[in-house]
Amino acid sequence: MPQRDDIVVMKFGGTSVxxxxxxxxxxxxxxxxxxxxxxxxAVLSARGxxxxxxxxxxxxxxxxxxxxxxxxxxxxxxRISCALASMAINDMGHKAVSLTGSQAGIVTDSSHTKARxxxxxxxxxxxxxxxxxxxxxxxxxxxxTDSRDVTTLGRGGSDTTAVALAAALGASVCEIYTDVxxxxxxxxxxxxxxxxLPVVSYEEMLEMSxxxxxxxxxxxxxxxxxxxxxxxxxxxxxxxxxTLVLPESETMERPIVTAVTHSxxxxxxxxxxxxxxxxxxxxxxxxxxxxxxxxxxxxQNEPVADDALADLSFTxxxxxxxxxxxxxxxxxxxxxxxxxDERIGKVSIVGAGMRSHPGxxxxxxxxxxxxxxxxxxxxxxxxxxxxxxPADDVPRAVRSIHAAFELGENAIVPEDPTxxxxxxxxx
Numbered sequence: 001m002p003q004r005d006d007i008v009v010m011k012f013g014g015t016s017v018x019x020x021x022x023x024x025x026x027x028x029x030x031x032x033x034x035x036x037x038x039x040x041x042a043v044l045s046a047r048g049x050x051x052x053x054x055x056x057x058x059x060x061x062x063x064x065x066x067x068x069x070x071x072x073x074x075x076x077x078x079r080i081s082c083a084l085a086s087m088a089i090n091d092m093g094h095k096a097v098s099l100t101g102s103q104a105g106i107v108t109d110s111s112h113t114k115a116r117x118x119x120x121x122x123x124x125x126x127x128x129x130x131x132x133x134x135x136x137x138x139x140x141x142x143x144x145t146d147s148r149d150v151t152t153l154g155r156g157g158s159d160t161t162a163v164a165l166a167a168a169l170g171a172s173v174c175e176i177y178t179d180v181x182x183x184x185x186x187x188x189x190x191x192x193x194x195x196x197l198p199v200v201s202y203e204e205m206l207e208m209s210x211x212x213x214x215x216x217x218x219x220x221x222x223x224x225x226x227x228x229x230x231x232x233x234x235x236x237x238x239x240x241x242x243t244l245v246l247p248e249s250e251t252m253e254r255p256i257v258t259a260v261t262h263s264x265x266x267x268x269x270x271x272x273x274x275x276x277x278x279x280x281x282x283x284x285x286x287x288x289x290x291x292x293x294x295x296x297x298x299x300q301n302e303p304v305a306d307d308a309l310a311d312l313s314f315t316x317x318x319x320x321x322x323x324x325x326x327x328x329x330x331x332x333x334x335x336x337x338x339x340x341d342e343r344i345g346k347v348s349i350v351g352a353g354m355r356s357h358p359g360x361x362x363x364x365x366x367x368x369x370x371x372x373x374x375x376x377x378x379x380x381x382x383x384x385x386x387x388x389x390p391a392d393d394v395p396r397a398v399r400s401i402h403a404a405f406e407l408g409e410n411a412i413v414p415e416d417p418t419x420x421x422x423x424x425x426x427x
Contacts, residue, residue: 004037006172007129011043011139011162015179016236017081018048026177026236027088030134034094039129041169043139043162044085046077067112071141071152074113075101078138078158086136096134099124101150104135105168106142106161108151114292115151116219117142117160120168137165156217163220167227174229176216177236182243183208183215185407186260190395193408197258198241201248204258204350205231207384210296211348212263221245248352256360257351257405262398264345264391266296267321268377271328273309273336274300280334284312287327293320297346297379297388309336313377315344315388344376345391347398349405350384361385367404373397 002008010033012026026044034040046054054073058065065073082098089096105121128135139158144151153160159176166174183205184194200208202225209218215233224231224245234242274280281300288295298314312335316324321340328338354360364385368375373396377388389397402408 002033002036002038002172006038007041007166007169008033008038009041009043009162009166009169009171009174011158011174011176012045012081012085012236013158013176013178014045014048014051016177017044017085022236023047023081023084024088027085027092029177029236030085030096031089031092031094034134041125041129041135041137041165041171042085043137043158043165044078044081045139045158046074047081050077050080068149071112071115071150074152075138075141075150078140082136082138089134089136094134095132096136097128098136098138100138101141101161102143104137104165106137106164107145108142108153110144110146110149110151111292112149113152114154115142115144117153117164117223118145120164122165122168125165125169137161153219156214156220159217159220160223163223163227163229163231166229167223171229174224174231176220176231176233178215178233179236180215181235181238181240182233183213183245183259185258186398186402187262190262190398191260191402191408193410194402195407195409197243199244199246200258201352202245203248203383204352205245207348207350207381208259208261211350211384211386212261212346213259216245255351255407256353256357257349257407258353259350260398260402260405260407261348261350262346262394264343264394265318266315266344266346267318267324268313268315268341268344268388269321269324269328270311270313270339270341271335271337272311272339274312275334276302276308276310281312283331283334284328287331288316288324291323291327293324293327297377297386299377315346315377318342343391345389345394345397346386347389347394347401348384348386349401352383354385355382363404364401367400368397371396371400 017023030042086096086098107119108115125135139161141152163174182196186194188194205221209221231245296315300312373389373393375387379386
């Protein structure tokens with residue numbers, strides 16, 4: 001549990017500040033932590049669906065909004081949340097100061113709408129904390145080191161803002177408040193008996209976030225791992241322990257499979273008839289990277305005949321599909337055709353225990369086979385197996401795999417007899 005004079009970073013998501021009562025509830029949590037003696041920095045997201053509404057408004061004006069101006073527009077939502085929460089805290093008898101991302105010292109590269117943090121210059125925050133004041137920082141945004149323009153960090157970027165500030169300030173914990181009580185063994189909306197996980201490792205959480213879990217943004221977990229920032233993911237609406245995300249060395253013996261994750265918001269691109277020669281794959285994926293298109297699963301067949309051509313398939317986020325196809329088309333005659341599948345599904349299992357237990361992949365494939373669910377692509381890592389399947393089969397696949405590995409609420413999991421890593425509440 002954070003001690004007196006510790007710095008605590010508290011991040012509140014959109015549902016946690018959606019309306020006046022939610023903002024006041026978040027303000028009370030912040031004040032409670034301050035009254036317990038902690039120095040508090042809070043990062044706030046835009047209220048409810050306000051970011052979606054701003055995006056919709058932009059497209060009412062322009063069919064292809066300028067990226068720089070989109071960042072100017074979208075950054076306003078978080079600033080509104082911070083100003084309103086600051087007013088609520090001041091009414092409770094504590095001094096709070098709201099800061100934009102640039103005022104807080106969040107410095108990024110120049111990639112509008114998908115910027116990456118390159119530095120955190122937190123002098124102003126430290127100075128404000130030294131005055132016994134609470135600092136509220138607008139999440140999801142920063143300022144470009146080159147152009148000095150406002151930038152945004154992409155969906156879920158407030159998580160990354162919070163973790164980056166926690167690292168820069170040496171915070172004892174970064175608390176991520178959401179509308180769920182923690183990280184679960186599967187999406188509870190699909191699997192009713194999904195179990196809340198008290199502790200997961202950075203590596204497991206990285207794989208879970210990358211394969212569809214929406215609780216924490218992938219880059220936030222990556223940043224936390226690189227800077228050893230403990231994350232406590234917990235509910236805004238219940239004063240209960242959530243899920244701790246920690247180094248693997250600080251977690252107890254793990255089950256073979258920790259969680260089943262899924263995604264149904266991805267698309268597939270197949271480049272048909274690719275020339276089978278060195279450098280072609282580098283050309284394709286280099287161009288995609290230059291366009292900020294994140295590629296997930298990749299499969300290329302090896303031509304059998306000397307004069308045959310290869311087929312190259314990969315998956316991207318659905319929102320990146322138009323950009324991906326434009327990039328491939330711009331490369332000229334590297335292939336015969338480009339085919340797309342706008343909606344595909346992906347189901348994954350994640351678990352640190354998979355490293356030392358053979359047969360996990362076979363069991364996944366058997367379960368899907370018994371359910372007559374066709375596997376179209378496969379991707380693996382030492383602690384993850386992902387299968388691309390028809391999107392409509394995703395819920396059934398998740399439930400079947402979750403049950404096959406006995407991950408539900410009645411699962412027997414190792415306990416921490418010392419209680420050393422038991423999640424604690426700060427307010």
